[in-house]
Amino acid sequence: MLKLNLSRTTLATVISAALLAFASPSFAAPAPKAAATASAADVLPFKATEKTLPNGLKVIVVPTGFPNLVSVHIPVQTGSRNEVEPGKSGFAHFFEHMMFRGTPTYPPEKYQQIITKAGARQNAYTSDDLTNYYTTFAKEDLETVLKVEADRFQHLSYPVEAFKTESRAVLGEYNKNSANPMQKLFETQREAAFTTHTYRHTTMGFLKDIEDMPNQYEYSKVFFERWYRPERTTVIIAGDVEPAKAVAMVEKYWGSWKRGSFKSNVPVEPAAKGAQYRHVPWPTPTLPLVTVAFRAPAFSETQKDQAALNMLLSLSFGRTSPLYKRLVQDEQKVDQLFDFTPNRVDPTLATIGARVKKPADAVYVRDAILETVAKLRDEPVSAAALADAKSANKYGLIRSLDNTEAIASTLASYVHFDRSYHTLNRYYRVVDSLTPADLQAAALKYLVDDAMVVTTLSHEALPADIKTLPAMASFAPKAADAKFDVLVQKSALPQIRFKLLFSAGSAHDPKGKEGLAALTAAMVSAAGSRERKIDEVTKALFPLAGSFSEQTDKEMTTFTGSTHRDNWDQYMAIAMPLLVEPGLREEDFRRLKDAQKNALVLDLKDNNEEEFGKERLQANVFAGTPYGHPVLGTLKGIESITLDDVKNFYRQAYTQGAVRVGMSGDVSDKMVASLKTALARLPATGNLAATPAIRGRMPNGLEVEIVEKNTRATAISFGLPLEVTRSHPDFPALWMAKTWLGEHRASSARLYQRIREERGMNYGDYAYIEAFPRGMFQFFPNPNLGRKAQLFEVWIRPVAPQNGHFALRAALFELDQLVANGLSQQDFETTRGYLMKNVFVMTATQDQQLGYALDAQWYKTPEFTRMMREGLAKLTVADVNAAIKKHLSSKNLSVVIITKDAAGLKEKLVMDAFSPISYDAKKPQWLLDEDQQIGAMKLGIKAEAVRITPAVQAFAE
Template identity: 80%
Template sequence: MLRASNFLKEINVSRQPLSRLIHVAMLALCAPAMAASGTPAANAHDVLPFKATEKTLPNGLKVIVVPTGFPNLVSVQIPVQTGSRNEVEPGKSGFAHFFEHMMFRGTKDYPPEKYQAIITKAGARQNAYTSDDLTNYYTTFAKQDLETVLKVEADRFQHLSYPVEAFKTESRAVLGEYNKNSANPMQKLFEVQREAAFSTHTYKHTTMGFLKDIEDMPNQYEYSKQFFDRWYKPERVTVIIAGDVEPAKAIALVEKYWGGWRRGTAQVPVPASEPAAKGAQYRHVQWQTPTLPLVTVAFRQPAFSDTQKDQAALSMLLSLSFGRTSPLYKRLVQDEQKVDQLFDFTPGRVDPSLATIGARVKKPADALYVRDAILKTIAQLRNQPVDAQNLAHAKSAEKYSLIRSLDNTEQIASTLASYVHYQRSYGTLNRYFRVVDSLTPADLQAAARKYLVDDAMIVTTLSHDALDPLLSKLPKLADLDSPPAAPKFDVLVQKTSLPQVRFKLLFQAGSAHDPQGKEGLAALSAAMIAASGSTERRIDEVTRALFPLAGSFSVQTDKEMTTFTGTIHKDNWKQFMDIALPLLLSPGLREDDFRRLKDTQRNALQLDLKDNNEEEFGKERLQANVYAGTGYGHPVLGTSKGIDAITLDDVKAFQQKAYTQGALHVGIAGDVSDEMVAQLKDALARLPAGPGLPATAVPQGHKPNGLEVEIIEKNTRATAISFGLPLEVTRSHPDFPALWLAKTWLGEHRASSSHLYQRIRELRGMNYGDYAYIEAFPRGMFQFFPNPNLGRKAQLFEVWIRPVAPQNGHFALRTALFELGKLVDNGLSKEDFEATRDYLMKNVFVMTATQDQRLGYALDSKWYGTPEFTQMMRDGLAKLTVADVNAAIKKHLSAKNLSVVIITKDAAGLKEKLVTDAFSPITYDAAKPQEVLDEDRAIGAMKLDIRPEAVRITPAAQAFEQ
């Protein structure tokens, strides 16, 4: 006969429906399964769809009859209100479980063989289990045998008889069962946990009992009779009859066979109350054979109640936080795969007991990490209420899980038994689920604050291999998630009537912070925030969640700064915050996302930049050459070897140091409420409070003596030219407005009125565009205005000649240098100065016309320490004179000492032309004025004086390799 004296019975699963059984591995050791959990049905608040008949006999026996609607079968369940909780005498633990065994030893009228023959003839399925608070006996059989079963069950409950020899034999079987169960490390862990948790109450020992007591059981024959006479009495027993039954006839049969059972007369001892816990405890179990490490965290939990909320609230909270739908489960089990089992165990008990969270860890080295992840989640529960929708979903799951389980008579009866034993009432289950249905996020948070406290915490570990000694040092929960302190950053607010809300999170962390040999780390770390999901959601889930909201969360990384931008309609603000902010605050950091984004970044460098875009390639190469040896000496994307060398651990370490409150500037724009600003600040206050990465030095650019040329040899139809020199002038420099005006006249980006455009494209038709810059303008070929948030400590004066025919490359370079030389030597005329200034006084508003630009430029002003950009530029332009501009040009610009990058197919041929100063002719398809042709001859013969050693040829494949 299989009797339910096994592991989950040991850890007291008397109310399995809401205790959420630990896991498959443990279920193999557990008592026969009871019902799944549920919440109240929608109609009349009753979760059970059955009409029950209840009657208490004069002797105190409770009878509950439930017609289930399933034909032919009946299940009789007999829960007795005695379990290991009632083993109050020292040295006598384990007797409740022992009597589960002895009840099958028979009586004078029905000895074991005869009793078993009757049960077999009835085609019955029979078993029993013991828990902390009850022992339950159950039999399921054909309805024709109801009277027989009730008769023999009544006999063994009233007349159990066993000789001392049978008692001793069974006591050795119980010891054998203990020894069998002791092979399960979880059982031993729970034994140690409970011994640590309780000093006085009988929950200190498991249902099996203390080993020394089990070993002494053969000597306790007389006590066994005393235990049976004390507890197996009608006033502590309920007979549940469910199935194809007629209530009146069933009750009559119970009265016939059970009515003569006499009430108990012995005084019933009450377990001593457990004193308040006095501090967090740690226990470790050294396991003798190889096994995976176990980590559990337990707290005192309240007694079961079908009227008070505390126990139901705590049970629901831990299920939401550690169950299979929880973010932590997704993180530890699915994503990081550090754990193969994560469970919560909150059994309902008659007296206050333990709520446990546990994990089975794959590697001993991860045990501390897993413990801290559990503790941090617990700490957060005290400060952050659960989402109301998630709670509603959990209630729904409870309800439908229970309903799904009620698909046969035995399951219905066993579910009832697991609740009936508390008060011997059919209504307990319905009342309890009304409590569950009434739970609110505030109730769950209140339970967390009341019960998830340091003094009541017991951390227990088990392992064969050595674990980190820091496991024995228990942190304070408040230290893991204290309420956010005042944030270390300000929020710049631009209130408008625009319902679209945009925020920018600017961190002082960029590619200038890339470690040597890991070039590209800043960009990849930022991409892992914006494009790899959170611990809660994978990136595809984030994308799907944002789709109906039309929201976005994107990133831009540059030399000195990384900017995350979120945009959403104000109506969808809260949903967006719940989806987008976790990307930064709890990034997913999954290995598969890391590999994907690393490949994407490598492809962006090698294919999108080098192979597919000679013009942007040339600009990046010029920047790298001018600032070689500094943090600006490689593209933001990195180098090929640098990207290959980056590991996921590198990304994690960079993020931890870089994305801190001390490195953060925040801006928000749109129809923003004060509450929204506060919510954003509160969320970001969860970032580490550190200062961020060390400040970078101002990079010192290389200033050539003459023209220094790198020719990138690439199989391409066109020739791209970029040249320039390092510039110490940034927005905080007094000469910035003057140089801004000069570059605008010379080559405003995509402006057909600018001088270079007119002389090279419009007059000669040589190419697409000719532009000049005094600030970085990445992605220039795709947009009219530069993005904000590209602040740099040093800039580059640059002229960009968009592609020319290879045969005109030499002439195009000479032409651009010719026009630049005239500007440097002669300056601007007063007429050109005033026309350009008038244009810029208004164009600055166009530059900052969008919500993104206004907010971004405002943050840039804070970073540079300057006034608001439009005001600064208009004030600066208004004060300028043509003499100021021309003086700034002469001071900062040159047409002779420049770095040049040219991307072309025939590198050797072009080098030969450059170093020999060969005449560079140009031909036109249409006639040109004589003055143009005369100027062409002068330009074509202009001496550039480029020394052979100042020209190097680099195959395109080698650029940005390391």
């Protein structure tokens, strides 16, 4: 509803960085530059209007051709790069949070009301070089959004109490990220690579500085005054917008913002003085990580070095590379191989990394990477490979521009360098001009011994040789139509997308073979066809920027294909055999089976308490039903699956009679016919039995499972089974109730306000009436997750262990109030107004629109946005409150808690002991009084209703 509380501060999230460019003083406002038609050499096909105001603020307006929505992005040229004072790291990211704390004119609650009324979704992110704020909303609210945004950029105001509360939330974000091994590895890598430049610390900052933030209230004001100035800021307005009117609105509300005078001197990093090695010992089991990094050039739209190095490493370590085929597919020593050369204002790091399956292979994998690097210095890439890479780069960008927000976001990631719309176009002209000689020159200049940093992370001991770094020279090279309908969503988009939704999912897994549906789908999409191995498929799709992927859920497996219309015939010849003539080779089976086990044990259980808790809640509520295990399966189930099991499931599940087909984009009749002809090669029918009606078990009182795990935080999820799905008449009413209580990543919802905002206990608190797998990574759920039974769920993101008991009580207190009192008329009107507009935002992309349309077929409902708007329009507050009382409960719930001291927490729960809470900042008396009421709230949990499960046992069988 309002600010989404996911700060995108990890290394791989923000692709470009900001160039600190100060506008020259201007005493006469220039007229807006005329909107120029994109030339044939440009990758952006839009007409943009640009203007620089007298105070230095840059305005860029881009009509995108998509109706109804506008997306405003405001990149500010400040990031962790600008944190030059010792002890003050992390403040750029901290202001990403504080900017939502209000002004005298628009305090937080009033600001939230305005954004909610606009039906908007809003968020921000911080990187090394910029902070970007963005909002997507209905076009009629453009002036309102520009007005309130201008106010907070010019008049941000927050009391010391709010400052201290948010500083604890930032620490909570750091603690959340601490469960990610990759995050810690990159922190260590940076500290080794940089001695002077501020890139030494990540965007989150040093832990000691984050812990000291509550004492830095006065400095926070200094930081804001320095960096939040018009000459460092760009206002990007994209969507269904009239440029002249939009520019006039910006002038009206932003024109009085005063230019700043502060000049920053970011220290220059001295030349590297030799290769370095660092190791990170990891306290819990995980696969070893090996990264090799080199000093890399700064972003440039005129010089070739950065673009050349980026292209070279992508070709050499990406999915089409020989090394990927060798390490991941053939030898299966690695389950992830990646490269990352970010766009940054100053010279940075280019990283090559691998996740190794066995510690004993760490040296072998490192040397394989170094051998490849050495070869790049001696041999140029082929002209054909480079041409393919350029093609993939171009079409990949075009493919991503399928909605207004994506267009604005892409612009923001390049505009901030010199606050120009044309930066991206100029950069892609540099890319187009690259030659094999340019790439080899970049290798000779940057891939050198002195600039190398090797970093490893592991739980188990690595071979002793990993500490000895070999010189690069030591690696010198030595020698009939189908019988089904196709849903077509015709549009002008040149990117063609299709979805094949099969009624086959993990609910169809045979007993003892849990995980079979997911593994079979992976074998189709990621194991090659009969004629092409997967590496050959990947290489063939690369120049087309084509993709073919799978998603498996309880009742559905969906394959999604995407390619540019120019490449349709070529794409179909490569991608469709994956489904109709899969390779199903033993070597791919072993690789993908290992990957699925790692996804279950490492990525879910060991490294992600939040998703682990949500999956465990699902399994508990639906125990004894086909929904009673994760889609990934169980460890014993995965291990028992054979290649013959996969082949048999494939024959039963992927049939013409079990598929729903949809296509979108500039689709021709010929394309529809070719897709139907390809699918006609599938069997007409199979013998996969339909799943029975699913009914979860209603808990009797509060039934608690405490999963004991060595973790520094406590994650909580609780819920109960629902008979309400999209085909149920009460669905719109419950959708409204969950939105008011805990809209996903929305800061105005009740749980978020009471637990995170008022108390600063954690990173967010949400509620759901539909399954939302991978929720901690996404703003909106994927389509094609249809289920016959659903779960009402409350997700309390990790809190400090000493606050776990109180957090559970606080959430139950709010749920109890909702069930007892329902929504007020005002809450009802506000929430309905938001949802009437937000339904367009959550279905804005090409993929979402096509996926929701197929879901409507599966549920046998009208198109989703129409169904929701019509359903919401008919509702009364009495309808909503009646549905709440009928379907929800605060007394009978299944609870899952993941924590370290399971026995201690069980004792507190069973004793109903008072749960205190303390704060760093002063709190209002009403809140302290409520804390006393919540802390003493009796939950009535019986000892026999609490069980403790060691984490290692969860999903074992």
